[in-house]
Amino acid sequence: MTLAQGSWPTYTDAVLDSVRRERREVERECRAFQRFRQCIQTVETQAPRFERSVVGVNQSLTSAEKSVRDTIEPWYRETVMAVDHYGDVYGDSFEASLSAEFGMDVLLLISEATTFSPLIKQRLLEATQQCIDNRRVFLETLEDEFTTLKDAQSTVQEIREAIAELDSTELQALSDTELIDRYDTLHTLNDKCQSWIQQRQEEIHAHRIDRSADADAYTDLCSYLYEDLEVDYPVLGTFVDILEIISQYE
Template identity: 25%
Template sequence: MTVTTTVDRALERVRTERDAVQDKRAALERFVARVEDVSVDPTPPPTRASTTAGGGTLAARSSPTDGGRHEVRTAFAETVRSHSVDDLDDDESLLETIASELSDSIATALGSTPDGAFTPDLKRAVLSSTRDRVDETQVVAAALDREATHLADVRDEIATITDWLVDADDTPLSECEFDELATRHDRLAAHRERCDRLVRDRQAHLAETTNQTAKGAVAHRTLVTYLYDDFPVDYPVLATVVRLDAVCADCQRAVRDHLVRRA
């Protein structure tokens, strides 16, 4: 019988998050491709002076077009937005989402103000900021991969212990010979040592940081805090292993009692 633990749920959570991050990275890359195809707005012609009836002059400015900025906003809405906002029915505006993903200044520059334009500098800024976000998602994905690998290893080691406990439970202690009890006691001691090692390994993993590029790093403890925020325990791996060690300790005491009575 396979015993399902919180570690299994944690692994499923990591895999779901990893898929979401990979989807977002692909969306950001699609956005980059579309922005690269957007032409910058033409440079407005010089200010023309017109003469008034009284002989004075008025400056007449050409109104820049919103074409390029509109194309970029549309591209963002059709690629990145659904991967940035958890609930598309909420009140967050498109420009607010752009600000959270790229920057406040870029969102302001992309706004449909009458005196704005999609300039070469603005295009470079949009592309640079988006590529930074692509790099960041790559680092997060790498950290999630490491977490998934670690969880899978822990799950397998936990399964080895729980499977043994389930099998051992089929034979009552009263039916075991003295040597069988001694062997069971030693096996439980080995399982407890394994639990102790798993705790140490997990603590070491939490203290590490994934650095995939010069532009980003993910502290594993910070990632874990985010991933398991809605779990009943803050650290599902540690909680599961500590609980398993306690079960092994109880079993070991019961075996020891039988050994003492038969000595």
């Protein structure tokens, strides 16, 4: 069995599935935040009776009082935390989720306030819109990644076909001109791999993930998307492996 017929790196097949899955999840999250935002928009605001956070009054809500959180939390759970993948991907509490997405200050604000003031409504609308915008930007990044992976997959197939053609001819049967053509072909294939490796390294440095408002959630795109695969950087790994295959023909 020749190298062209045997084992070739197939990382791109698995990573395409990962990107498809991530894209579906982010789209669901966008829709969930949009539904949550629609709930906020329906609220009729009232003038606040006092600002706990400003005056620093350490008071507890009486049994007759309800905080803004009592209104917000069910909506958040029924929308954002109700997406199918929430438990597997996040699996956190309401407090942890809202703090990560909106900030701890917003969580404290809705927990202490008993009046749904215009300020609170505006803060929630803005924070929710930011979550939606972050995910829309991330979806564009995922689309770019998907296109890149498809292009890489096509290049791998082209190289494999070229190697298969080289395999079909015995070296001893080649003329000097054909040997030069063979060398030129291998050189071209090598250049393609090197070009992909350089391009991919630049993309890795340029692409970061912003799926959450939590600064600690930032990481490079590949290690985030492909953490469950055997390699963190599958496109790089693919073309490094192919370079090794090409070297066996030189």
